[in-house]
Every structure is written in C-alpha cells, then in structure tokens.
Amino acid sequence: MGIDPQHEIGPSGFAAALEYRGVSFAYPARAADGPSVPVLSDVTLSVSHRERLGVLGPNGGGKSTLLKLTLGLIKPTRGTIRVLGREPGAARAEGLVAYVPQKSGAELAFPISARQVVLQAATLHLPAWKRTDAESIRRAEWALSLVGATEYADRHAGALSGGQLQRVWIARALANRPRLLLLDEPTVGIDPAGQQQFSDLLTRLRNEMDLTIVVVSHDLRTVAAGCDRVACLARTLHFHDAPGGLTPAVLAEVFRHDVSAIFGDVHIDAHRAAECAHHHPTQGAGAGGASRPIVDGGRSS
C-alpha cells in the first residue's frame, strides 16, 4: 500500500478510519484572567482504513493530547473528530478503538500473569454477576497467539522483558477486536532488534486484522519504520508524504533544538536545517527540498 495522494485530502464525509477537521485544543487558563494553554491548533487529518500513520513530535508537542482526543477522554475546543464515523467516546465504548500505553503506566508489582492482563480487557464488558466466559477466554488466547506471547502467557507480568510486555499490551488492546489501534511511544526501552520485530508485528497485524494503526513517538525510527505516512506534530500538523520527504529542515522546525541529539546515529546537519527553516519559514516540507531526505514518504519495507 503505497502513498495515495488522495489520503492527504481525505474523502468527503466521514468514511475514513480517523478524521480530524480543524481541531484545536487548549487547556483552560490557570488563573481566571490568564491565557489558556494551546496544545493543538487547527489540526486536519484523515487516516484511511488499513493505513499506518506515524506521528512524530517533541515532548510537549501535543502527541498525548492527540491520543486522548482520539479516545474521547477529552473534548476538542474547536473542530470535529470522527473515529470510524462515530464520536470518539462512542467508538471507544463500542470497542472499535484500542490503545497501547507507554509501559510506565502499569503497576508491575501487581500479582497478575500476562494472560490475566489480556483477560482483564476481554472480560471488562461482562456483567458483574457473570463469570469469565469461554468466549472471552478464546479471544484472549487468540490475541496472545497473534502477538506471539502464548509461551510466556502464564508468567508474572512483572517478570517479562520490555519487548515481551509490549506484546502483552498489544494483545490486551486486540482482545476486543478493535478496528483502530493507537500506540503511544511503543519502542521506549526496546533494543534495536526488538524494534524491528515490533515493526514487523504491526505489519502482520495490519494485514491479518485489517487494522488501521497510529503510532505516536518522539523517536524518528519508531514512526518511520514501516509507516505509510509520517506526520510531524508540534502544535500544528505537517504531512510529509510528498516526494521531498521528511528533511532536516522540517525536523529542525518541529523540534526547535539539536536534532542530532534525538536521532542518535541518523546524521542531521542541524545548523543547515535551521538555516533552511529560517529562509523559508512558511514552507515546512518544501524548504528542505534540496536537502537529503531522511525518510521518504513510502513505507521503508
């Protein structure tokens, strides 16, 4: 599935898997007369079914806010969001959208096995008086086998490695057979080999389940590997599936500081990038047209 220019415009109506139209979000002012804190401004986005979108941005750039909005945990200040044609909260309630948080959220001293973690999600919708039923167990086992976690399903969650835990979180998210999967900083604490396996896993899930996937990270490699498109998010959203691709100029503009420190061995001439951004401040992607593209628009697989 290469890049279809139509994706950028988005189909009319709400046929897309995920659609943002002119969405802004600001946290309310701290003092009664103080300014509100803008986090996202005028974000328009359309993610097609079965697309894999990477959202790259610095910390504080609004990535978590984007996820919370998509899950319906917070409401946009302005604009419209549709998840599979529904209000975000309704889509979440129907189990159509699932979320893989950063691993830091869980209490790993909790006495729970990997299988039980997945069962927690699979049985959440059951009425209180009902016992765990065969259907929930079957779905949990299916999700565990899909991510390849069956062999350590009985182990204590706190005893798993970062990569194993990551698979368990994904299995938990898949247990209710969602259509849209959101991943927040999925490769933090995972070694490069594990990251490659992780990217392959997402590709397989997309193909087997017809999933639409949104990966959000501050790490270029995480969002670039295997994604159809990459969007840069720093309060506003820039798409970079044009032939020019993601260039140092764009990255410098998005991150506004020493980019090479973030991307490790990916060589970026931050000074030159900043210069480009300075000369062409309004043309995000276009400004770097002459520079070496770091990531092209298409999937790198």
Next chain:
Amino acid sequence: MKTLEYLRDYPDLFWPACLAALALALLCSMLSVLVVLKRMAFIGQGISHAGFGGIGLAAVFGLASASLSPGATIAQFVVVLGFCIASALGVGILSAQHKQGQTHEDTAIGIVLVLSMAIGSVLVGIYSPRFQWESFLFGYLLNTAWPDAWMAVGVSVGVLAALFWARRPMAFWAFDPRAAEAFGVRTGAVRVLLLVLLAVATVTAMRLAGVVLASALLILPGAAALRLSSRFGVVMGLSVACAVVGVLAGLVLSFETNWPPGPSIVFTLTAVYLVASVAGRRAFAPSVQAG
C-alpha cells in the same frame, strides 16, 4: 485451655467477640490487598484518625458518653462514618486535582488527619469531657455485644458484595490506571468507591477493635499474601486466610494470657506476616521460578 472454658461458660461474652473479629478479618483482608498494592496505607491512617473528628461531632449531639442506648450507639456510628467518608472523599478530591505530585496526596491526608484530631479533641473537651479515648484508640473486642457483632457481619457482607460487583474495573484500575481509563473504566468512580469502602471498613473495625487493630487488619494480611503468590485471585484468598488465622490465633493468645485482644491480634498478624515473608521469598520471585 482457658479458651474452650471461656467459650463454653461465657458464651454471650466471648462468642460475639469471635464473630465480630472474623467478620472484620473478612472485611479488611480483601481491601488490604488493594491498600498495599495502591500504597494507600496512609490514607487508611488518615481515615481512621478522621474518626476523632467524627467522635467530636457526635459529642456535639450528645452521642459520646460512656453508656449509650442501642439507638444512640447506631446514631454515633452513623455520625462517625459520615464524617470519615466525607474526609476520605475530601482527600480523594484533593489528590485527584494533583495527579502528578504524590506529595500533594500525602499532604492532604496529613492535613485531614491532624485537623480531625484537633477538632475531635476540642469538641469532646467541650461537650463530653469524660469520654474515654483509650477505648477508641485501642478498642476492646471483648465488649462486643451480639448486635455489634451482627452489625459487623452485615457491613462485611455489604462491602464484599460491592467489591465483588466492581471486581473487574477495580482490578483493571489497580493494575494499570491509565490504560483502564482508555479502555472505558470510569477510574474516578472506581477510586471513590474504594475510598468509601475503605472508610466503611476502617470505621467499623475501629469501633469494635480500635484504631490500631483497624490499621493492622488493613495492611498486614494483604502484605503477607502478596509475599506468597503472584496470582491475584490466589492473593485475595490467601489474604483472607492470613487474616482469619491471625485473628483466631490472636484471640486464643488473648484468652490464654489475659492480654487485651487488640494488641494480641496485632502480634499474631505480624507473626503471620513474618512467616509469609520467609516462606514466600522464593514464591514471589516469578522471574526466577518461571524460567
């Protein structure tokens, strides 16, 4: 064995105490697993000390004298319970507003704790100067009459039913609050429910057995059980077992030695915890065991 003689010869003195102690063991042990896992021991302390303020409020209504009619006893219980639930919710609201800093929650609890004790002390001093604080602090299980014992059973059944009813969202929230929210668990409601159940359990245990034993029952069984297993259901069962064993052994210790029952039970619960810590050292190293 003095224990058997007592139970045979003075049934209305010792059986209610045993029944009440078992009901409290059941009530507190399930909650104690969550208290330990969610590091809520200090909140339990705060709630129990809010009871001082509750007694102060009861004193204003003339409900804090030494001998009360059964109706007045219930009224006193309701006043103290209301005060403690309000304090627990106050702490919950204060700490929910400051999700990032753990200090804020500790600070909120600390403030509620000292303020309640001050209020209780002043109000009791004015309205009921001869009130015996000792019975409130350390309780005296052997003063338990049949109505108190059945009240403990009723409260216990109610709290456990609520816990059972909310078990799935509660466990999900306890394990991974952020993910639970994203999966549709109403995390705020679950947290408030746990705080209210904790307040109910604390006040009931405090009334019958004193502040010290209430704290012991809300911490030690769960802490012991968590040393022994890494499966949630098993931990819950073991916590109940630890509490029942500790409480019964404590009562026997108390009957045999004529020590007061509250401290005796604290000793035996601590002993159960130490045994579990030693025995469970291998069991709770799942990374080694599962390989």
